[in-house]
Amino acid sequence: MEILLNDNRLDIEGISPEVTVLELLTTVEESLKGTQATVIEIILDEKSYSADDVSEISALKVMDYQKIELFTATAQEMVRAAFADGDAGLQHLEELAGEVASELRIGKVKEGMDSYLEFVDGIEWLVTMLKSADLAFASNMAESSLESDRQALVQRLGEQMNQVQIAQEAQDWVGLADILEYEFPEILQDSRGFIKSILAV
């Protein structure tokens, strides 16, 4: 059996048939303390798992696999990766907003709510990404007006999400559709512009 950490071989002693993948992960995380890196992906015989899939990997035994690969990333690296994927993610969010609005306008509230939850998760992802931008791009932001753009975007997103919540609680589906159809596309476009700018600096 082979265990690799970022493609480098790891020698771990005392692995018995009862040891789970989660226990292996915990041991590796212990050894990474102080490096600012964290395990983000585990590949077990070419099948990929997220390090967050705790319930799944706690049931898997290390000895059942020929090859275990662990990959780590720092917070900075993760934010950079998120920004790199940001354009596609934001495009998807725009489409989602349109879909939800269309469903709500024709009275298909249940169907609309399924996509709506995904949209809300997406907005949370965007806000987290924007708030963490300085972790990866501190120097870029210091040298331009990007910091103020970032703060304005976070504020606008917060305000609109607040309106969304009010409309949802009041079951004002027309109002919710209006916000998703007419307010969010502009904010999401501005967010795409911000991402482009920050990556370009």
Place this chain on the structure above:
Amino acid sequence: MSETFNRNLSVLKRHPAAFQLISGYASRFAPEKYLIENAKNGQPTLILHEEGARPLAFHSRYDPQAEAVKQVAAAYDGHSHVLLLGFGLGYMAEEILQQLKVRVGGLQLFVVEPDPAVFVAAMQARDLSRLLADQRVALCVGMSPDEIGDFWNANLDWTVLERLAIIDHPPAKARFNAYFERVVEKIRYLCNRSKGNLVTLMHSGFEFHSNYFANLAAGFVLPGVERLFGRFKNVPAIVVAAGPSLDRNMHHLKEVKGKFPIVAVDTALRQLVANGIRPDIVCAADPSYENSLDFVGVENETDVVLAVEPMTHPDIFESFKGPKMLMTFGGGLHPVFKDLREPVGTLICWGSIATTVFDLVRNLGADPIVFVGLDLSFEDGRLHARGSYSDDMLFERIHSFTSIEHESADYIHTRGRYKLGRSDGKVLFTDENMKLYRDWFEDQFRQTSVKIINATEGGVVDKYVEVMPLAAVIARYSNCSAPVREIIDEALCRPVNADCDALRDRLMHYRKLIRRHESEARRAVSLCRKLLNAYSSVEPARLSGRASAEYYDIMKLHDDICLEKDLFAWFSIHQTKFITRHTMELNNLKASPRATVGDWIKEVSGFLSALESFHEYQIPLLEEAINSLDRADKSQSSLKGDLSR
């Protein structure tokens, strides 16, 4: 009220019911509750502020019109008719009118708005004059679902209804969900019914019409069931249907004979008589020969009054020796002779004779109305109570490898595809027709003010009725009774006021009219040939001189024949399939700006050919009816002579 409102109101006059409601309601309108605001694109939008509830937006605050386009696009796909549930400020209705490309003539968009205040708000906020003046629009504002059903039935041209789209205005739907569900249920039910009526007419129209003429002389002089209307007020009455459960409790009917009127369907008569029970009245209306078999073996039951509709098979009229009373469903020849005699008594018929018996009992004034044998489902592997003619029909199919039970089971397996759960958890099977009858009965029960008890002790009818065993019903109402025989005898004995001479004159007038049409149609057929040869591809407006005069003469003859109220109704019955298709074709031709002389003449030639078939069929019927009246008159005269001697 604003200028816009007044302008809209003056156009609203073409919708009398809505006009009356809105002009009366406008003064009570509360603008603080129905708030009109301008959307970001400047168009009005409506926000409802109801006490204790959160504000409800009816339209987009950004672009209400664009929103309506999306809402309509999601539900409309070239339908010929639309039922719009919720008017709001009218954006969706306007968009639907834009999209209704198929012009079929008559009403196409039925708008339902339960809240008159929303309609007032719309009339205040927007210029709706074009929409309100549009000939395709019908308004159902502030009506109950039943009223909407009646309105729909009275105003929709069924012959041109191809596809119906039911489109919601979502905020209105959310506000009045139960109401709109009831409206849709009602409309669906009416659609099924009308489809059923049309199919029945196509299959049996001939029989109805021929029977009417065959029975005319005998039926015209019978006392009408109207004589009994209101004569059993607050007396319990029993409706006997012929479902399989009748075997279970019909013996109890002996206990109420003479106290409560017992009115039975024809199919139940044999079983009742076989069990020693004579109903007071038995109703018959089926035009088929098969149904006349219900009376085989019970023709001489002179204690039973036969309430008969003139479309019934003539064998029943002739063979039944007991007293008879006339009833009518209002169709057939009734409009032709109703002013020549005392009232007959109009009853509902909705496919099954049980529906008529129910309506008769309702008109008697009975309360409660108690049903037995109303299974409307298959029970214990049987279709009807034992001994009914359905058993006879199945019996004919039996051979050495089968049995009546096997044939019944085969019928049930083939037809009994509807599985219905009862409130007590029992599951029963029924067929499409019986399911429709159940829906009809339950809809009627809901609208009937007197108590309805279902004492069938089986079956699938359990909504809007009290379900209880027949023995318990009898025990509960044992103190309520009426001298049933006496009341019925009194109604039978009075002389009947009917003018046979006037009826004969009228029939002779129709005969003359048909002869005239025959000769005019012959001339028109020859002109059609001529025009087809010479001007087939020309548009009618381009014809001139003699050709134009001949073309418009043919068209006028067509229209005159269609306007001949009674004869055209008979023609439509005889040629139902053709007339249904012809109406649609004419609407298509009217809607087509490029229709040629050839297109029109071909269609009218078809009409004249159908008319010829109708004349060949109709003249002998008229001759026979006139002769029957002559014979009846002669026998009446000789009877009078005998009596005077």
